[in-house]
Amino acid sequence: MADSPIAVQGTSHQVHNPALLHHFAQPEQQRNAASLGMWWFLATEVMFFGGLFCSYLVYRLLYYPEFAACAKTLDWRLGATNTAVLICSSLTVVLAVWAASMARRTLLVVCLIATIILGFVFLGIKGKEYHDKFVEHHVPGPTFSFEKVPIPGHPGEYANPQRAQIYFALYFIMTGLHAIHMIIGIGIFTYLLIMAWKSRYTPKYYTPIEIGGLYWHFVDIIWIYLFPLLYLIDLHK
Amino acid sequence: MSTVKAQVTERTNYLNADYGVRSWLLTTDHKRIALLYLISITFFFFIGGFYALLIRLELLTPAGDLVQADTYNKLFTMHGMVMVFFFLIPSIPAVLGNFLIPMMIGAKDLAFPRINLLSWYLYIIGGALMCHCMLTGGADTGWTFYVPFSAITNTKFVEAGLAIFVAGFSSILTGLNFVVTVHRMRAPGMTWSRLPLFVWAHYATSIIQLLGTPVIAITILLVAAERTLHLGIFDPKLGGDPLLFQHLFWFYSHPAVYIMILPAMGVISEVIACYARKRIFGYSFVAFSSIAIAVFGFLVWAHHMFVAGISLYSALVFSMLSYAVAVPSAVKVFNWTATLYKGSIHYDAPMLYAFGFIGLFTVGGLTGLFLAALGIDVHVTDTYFVVAHFHYIMVGGAVMGYLGGMHFWWPKISGKLYPEGWAKLAALIVFVGFNLTFFPQFILGYLGMPRRYWDYSHMPEFQVLNVASTAGATILGIGYLLPMVYFLWSLRYGDPAPDNPWNAAGLEWKTASPPPTFNFDSDPVVTWEAYNYDEIDAPHIQEAPVGR
Amino acid sequence: MAGHATSLKTYFTIWIALLIFTGLTVFAARIDLGVYNAAVALTIASVKATLVALFFMHIRGTSERLTKLVVVSALFFLFLLLGLSMSDYLTRAWH
Structure with a gap:
């Protein structure tokens, strides 16, 4: 140990794997590093949205009647449809991962295309909702107007427009950041589609599909929480 | 000896492997990226220092005679923002951590070399935005940019906020890289119980960076939205709650203190073990206290808000939790002290910095307990007592650790030895200058001098202590310039460094100085425990060869 | 984590379950449960999120x-x- 503190370990790998980067010893190490990296990245995303969920919680506790009145002005049918769209896209993503692991290239390409289409459907519906809010002057800012909107379950009482503006500010920031994540996701899946089209992925190497899928599922999970929090407040009243 | 020298200089290493601007700006080598960071953070350190100099000059006399009140607000704001977000947070992790972690665990590089480069570019973009902010007038919100003021000030807050936002993502990516690297890239035999404590400390730091930084990012976005659209989220006039901002801000910014101090603690553990020639006393306690500090650090944030109007119940809870974080910090100090006991202590420059760190960090930590105590906190909030306290942690702690680490690993980074005499002198000047600057501020604060005042002519009795503080800051400034001068001097005139000039344990010393591009000539296998100084110093291996 | 025919069946089962839970959460929101409306909505959301994480993100089955x-x-x-x-x-x- 004194004279040569560093022992030589094994020999260099004989078969050159083009997907294996120089600083990794084996493909498993590279795959595990990428997967762990994505999981930690998702943990940071949890905290990123966490700040918003915290703000939401505070103001929902303080201004519950206004939150209910504002939620009523959203169309829960569109929200529910979008939830279903995202759930279907999560299915196509997980099928894509399966197809890649089974070397089913056609199925892989079809699933990736389906995912991208479903992503656009989601954004289209979201765009329609944004458009409606814009027309109704429910977008926070100088043009915001929320006069004489009744509080559900309290006949004769009207929502305080300032407090309503806080709800809509949170609504647009939360759904807007979610939509930005969707757009990034569509970008990632377009890249994956091009690579899959070029047959870059094999059952031995499909890490990008796996970690891209993790990201997509995470964005889906965020929406799974946003839907009841933003749309389904006092719907029964 | 001359043959050894020749051998050292002829070897191909990461510095002479490739030349040209492209080979630096597009490098994915963690060592080169560390040097890019070193240059960038040094630049911002001197900008921040320049602001500090102006602040101290203004406070030399009680009257507000050097600058206007508005200018003074900008001076301490930009001093804080530059020093916290562009020097302290990246300092040890992005320079020493980047350079050393792969080598310490026996890896060829970090897990994601391109993301590492991306993180430097994000830092540079953030830094450019910060420079733009400073050149076009600067912000005057204080580094804490509390609402509602930050939402209405007509100074350049948006640029500053955006700069911090972008630099935050740089910090997240560095943390992500470190965590994955420590999990996935360790050499065979490098078990968790053999990891250097420097790596443990950086692992804990990275967890804070990953889980805390996103919250400040979203907070900045909310303030920016509030500023432009007047949403009311943080504006009490529009039904918002400004305390929510403080909760979100301190959820990151209190743990951020541990982003600055934990890596310094890692450096100190390495240095003390080496210059006491002993295994760190209670290795696993020191290792797990890093993790404990990272977790407890998230439980204490509202002690910054005791007088802001949070509920009394909540204040009690946070006061008690704040005491908890002192336990793992004290574990470290006790273990370092116990390591010195019966050690064969060498008073080299890095060790002087380590001694300085222990003393100053202990003072800073104990005064932190004063501030965690509800009753005393009400008395000294927003006085110079707080300023002195966090400078003892951030400057006395983090910067001492950074300088100690820079000296300790300079031969490895540059392949040259620094002049030991000058280094000892600089360490002494820094220690004396630091205490002369900041100890009077404890007294000033306790006597009631508020922070962020540019004019104290109605309380002229505070001038004596302020003059002492300004004098100390001048000495401290010289103490900081000196290492930069002799480090640069050593690049050209310094003696070539052997692979292991300190006869230290750790994998980074078992490769060349400076190391080759992929760190090791052959993949290392670890068969020894961490800090095996008893084996290193055993007589039969005293004559460890330098040139292999 | 190589796929089998059974995993395909699991994926479709989870997909159906997620759609059913989406319907359920809308249904639950439209009946008056008092203070429990929010609790029910969050519980269903958490069940859905857990299903996605366990089966689609393969937390279950990862070694x-x-x-x-x-x-x-x-x-x-x-x-x-x-x-x-x-x-x-x-x-x-x-x-």
């Missing part, structure tokens, strides 16, 4: 405990943020 540790720590720190903030908001004498 690694580390992945679970990352998930648990992210949730832990999220609850710290929410919980300790609430320790202030829920106990204020004013407002």
Whole structure:
């Protein structure tokens, strides 16, 4: 140990794997590093949205009647449809991962295309909702107007427009950041589609599909929480 | 000896492997990226220092005679923002951590070399935005940019906020890289119980960076939205709650203190073990206290808000939790002290910095307990007592650790030895200058001098202590310039460094100085425990060869 | 984690379950459960999120405990943020 503190370990790998980067010893190490990296990245995303969920919680506790009145002005049918769209896209993503692991290239390409289409459907519906809010002057800012909107379950009482503006500010920031994540996701899946089209992925190497899928599922999970929090407040009243 | 020298200089290493601007700006080598960071953070350190100099000059006399009140607000704001977000947070992790972690665990590089480069570019973009902010007038919100003021000030807050936002993502990516690297890239035999404590400390730091930084990012976005659209989220006039901002801000910014101090603690553990020639006393306690500090650090944030109007119940809870974080910090100090006991202590420059760190960090930590105590906190909030306290942690702690680490690993980074005499002198000047600057501020604060005042002519009795503080800051400034001068001097005139000039344990010393591009000539296998100084110093291996 | 025919069946089962839960959460929101409306909505959302994480993101079946540790720590720190903030908001004498 004194004279040569560093022992030589094994020999260099004989078969050159083009997907294996120089600083990794084996493909498993590279795959595990990428997967762990994505999981930690998702943990940071949890905290990123966490700040918003915290703000939401505070103001929902303080201004519950206004939150209910504002939620009523959203169309829960569109929200529910979008939830279903995202759930279907999560299915196509997980099928894509399966197809890649089974070397089913056609199925892989079809699933990736389906995912991208479903992503656009989601954004289209979201765009329609944004458009409606814009027309109704429910977008926070100088043009915001929320006069004489009744509080559900309290006949004769009207929502305080300032407090309503806080709800809509949170609504647009939360759904807007979610939509930005969707757009990034569509970008990632377009890249994956091009690579899959070029047959870059094999059952031995499909890490990008796996970690891209993790990201997509995470964005889906965020929406799974946003839907009841933003749309389904006092719907029964 | 001359043959050894020749051998050292002829070897191909990461510095002479490739030349040209492209080979630096597009490098994915963690060592080169560390040097890019070193240059960038040094630049911002001197900008921040320049602001500090102006602040101290203004406070030399009680009257507000050097600058206007508005200018003074900008001076301490930009001093804080530059020093916290562009020097302290990246300092040890992005320079020493980047350079050393792969080598310490026996890896060829970090897990994601391109993301590492991306993180430097994000830092540079953030830094450019910060420079733009400073050149076009600067912000005057204080580094804490509390609402509602930050939402209405007509100074350049948006640029500053955006700069911090972008630099935050740089910090997240560095943390992500470190965590994955420590999990996935360790050499065979490098078990968790053999990891250097420097790596443990950086692992804990990275967890804070990953889980805390996103919250400040979203907070900045909310303030920016509030500023432009007047949403009311943080504006009490529009039904918002400004305390929510403080909760979100301190959820990151209190743990951020541990982003600055934990890596310094890692450096100190390495240095003390080496210059006491002993295994760190209670290795696993020191290792797990890093993790404990990272977790407890998230439980204490509202002690910054005791007088802001949070509920009394909540204040009690946070006061008690704040005491908890002192336990793992004290574990470290006790273990370092116990390591010195019966050690064969060498008073080299890095060790002087380590001694300085222990003393100053202990003072800073104990005064932190004063501030965690509800009753005393009400008395000294927003006085110079707080300023002195966090400078003892951030400057006395983090910067001492950074300088100690820079000296300790300079031969490895540059392949040259620094002049030991000058280094000892600089360490002494820094220690004396630091205490002369900041100890009077404890007294000033306790006597009631508020922070962020540019004019104290109605309380002229505070001038004596302020003059002492300004004098100390001048000495401290010289103490900081000196290492930069002799480090640069050593690049050209310094003696070539052997692979292991300190006869230290750790994998980074078992490769060349400076190391080759992929760190090791052959993949290392670890068969020894961490800090095996008893084996290193055993007589039969005293004559460890330098040139292999 | 190589796929089998059974995993395909699992994926479709989970997909159907997620759609059913979406319908269920809308249904539950339209009947008056008093203070429990929010609790029911969040519980259903958490069940759905758990299903996605366990089966689509393959937390179930991964040999690694580390992945679970990352998930648990992210949730832990999220609850710290929410919980300790609430320790202030829920106990204020004013407002």
